[in-house]
Amino acid sequence: MANKKVEKDLIERIAEAPAAALDSTLTKTGEVARNLPSNKTVKKTRQYWNILGPGLTTGASDDDPSGIATYSQTGAQYGFQLLWMSVITFPLMAVVQEMCARIGLVTGRGLASNIRTNFSKRTLYICTALLFAANAFNIGADLGAMAKGVQLLNHHANYALLVIGFALLMLLLQIFMPYAKYAHYLKWLAMVLLAYIASAILAHLNWGHVLHKAITPSVHFHKDQILLICAILGTTISPYLFFWQTSQEVEAQILDGKKTIASREGADKKEIHGMRIDVWSGMLLSNLVMFFIIAACGAILFPAGITHITTAADAAEALRPFAGQATYFLFAIGIIGTGLLAIPVLAGSSSYAISEAFKWKEGLYRNLKQAHAFYGTIILSMMVGLALNFVGLDPIKALIYSAVVNGIVAPVVLTLIVLISSNKKVMGGWVNARGTTILGWIITGIMAVAGIGAIYSMF
Numbered sequence: 001m002a003n004k005k006v007e008k009d010l011i012e013r014i015a016e017a018p019a020a021a022l023d024s025t026l027t028k029t030g031e032v033a034r035n036l037p038s039n040k041t042v043k044k045t046r047q048y049w050n051i052l053g054p055g056l057t058t059g060a061s062d063d064d065p066s067g068i069a070t071y072s073q074t075g076a077q078y079g080f081q082l083l084w085m086s087v088i089t090f091p092l093m094a095v096v097q098e099m100c101a102r103i104g105l106v107t108g109r110g111l112a113s114n115i116r117t118n119f120s121k122r123t124l125y126i127c128t129a130l131l132f133a134a135n136a137f138n139i140g141a142d143l144g145a146m147a148k149g150v151q152l153l154n155h156h157a158n159y160a161l162l163v164i165g166f167a168l169l170m171l172l173l174q175i176f177m178p179y180a181k182y183a184h185y186l187k188w189l190a191m192v193l194l195a196y197i198a199s200a201i202l203a204h205l206n207w208g209h210v211l212h213k214a215i216t217p218s219v220h221f222h223k224d225q226i227l228l229i230c231a232i233l234g235t236t237i238s239p240y241l242f243f244w245q246t247s248q249e250v251e252a253q254i255l256d257g258k259k260t261i262a263s264r265e266g267a268d269k270k271e272i273h274g275m276r277i278d279v280w281s282g283m284l285l286s287n288l289v290m291f292f293i294i295a296a297c298g299a300i301l302f303p304a305g306i307t308h309i310t311t312a313a314d315a316a317e318a319l320r321p322f323a324g325q326a327t328y329f330l331f332a333i334g335i336i337g338t339g340l341l342a343i344p345v346l347a348g349s350s351s352y353a354i355s356e357a358f359k360w361k362e363g364l365y366r367n368l369k370q371a372h373a374f375y376g377t378i379i380l381s382m383m384v385g386l387a388l389n390f391v392g393l394d395p396i397k398a399l400i401y402s403a404v405v406n407g408i409v410a411p412v413v414l415t416l417i418v419l420i421s422s423n424k425k426v427m428g429g430w431v432n433a434r435g436t437t438i439l440g441w442i443i444t445g446i447m448a449v450a451g452i453g454a455i456y457s458m459f
Helices: 002-035 039-051 054-062 065-078 085-107 111-118 121-153 159-176 179-202 207-214 223-236 239-255 269-300 312-323 325-357 372-388 395-421 424-430 434-456
Strands: none
Touching (some): 054 085, 054 179, 054 239, 054 269, 054 325, 065 121, 065 223, 065 269, 065 325, 065 395, 085 111, 085 223, 085 269, 085 395, 085 424, 085 434, 111 121, 111 239, 111 395, 121 312, 121 372, 159 179, 159 372, 179 239, 179 269, 179 325, 207 269, 223 269, 239 325, 395 424, 395 434
16 A cells, blocks of 8 residues: 555656646746836836937047046056046036036037137137147047057058048048937947946956055155146046037937027926936946046056056057956957047037037038038048148157147136036026035136146146
């Protein structure tokens, strides 16, 4: 009897096995499904992505190949010592860009147009001329860096053809691609910055130590380090971002059907709320990338004694023996992608500023026939930058010249931005809060000191 009972139980277990396995699978699947993002979560994620626009592309464009070189040099030369800069610059950068975006949303006009209306035209003309020069130097350096980035992946690629090819490609996109598609392309291209975050993660850093250094400010008051701090501030809080951010807010309004200044004037709470999410998200991405680049180079190159990095390509080459092929590849891809994003922003910001200063028809939403002067300025910016790669100008010198000019322009433009955004007659109910104005003046003072440091570096 006992044996028969055992046999019966065994047969029952065998019979039960497939159904039990199926039941267990269904139970586990249900648990996994419950833990997956709900439709509500997916919807919120999609809504968040739709809010992002000018702020995201502005923040991402700040991490151009020139900026990457500066951050790489910071980590290579000083390890984690200046990592705290990526934490400090985030709110400074976000406050400035939010003021610019708010000016664009509320007035329905670009920054140069607002300056022309409220201040001396001579001041505006001098600022825009210097902006054009600084951006042209930066475009030249970034075009060269992109060509070097391709050569990292293919050593036999022709440098001259690459520089010319990239310049023509970006011109064609800006001039002939409809603005809605162009803005969409810029938005997705910002995601290339994730390559730098991935490259740092793949380097297997001691993140506890890294985060400790990020919240522990440290400065050695000697010339080289002070000048590097000035360079970081100059490449992070740059005048071209001010003009681009404001004008892109206006372009977005026009895309929504607000064709006239009168229809664009004023803003509601929803627009301001969306703008703030966009701007702070974009600046967070920008500073996160800065953080990860300094961290990767500080953890890998600094201990190895590789302290002299002059270009983003140098950083990629130096990282390869220590961090592996994947990190090298991601750095190279990042150089090319960030150049594709940043160079049109540099050229476009010059054109917006000059076109608004002289009351020309402007805007990427217009076609070539409607805005010859606007697109002509973009072409000139690109051509000057392109030419700098064939006249024997060292790309590092180009960046130094750019930093010096930005050092002169940034404090002046920041002063005008704070004054405009604090003016109730201009901004109405969206005038700066007192704390924002105070912080704006502090940032202006910091950038004035950084500008003096950049000029001092020339001598």
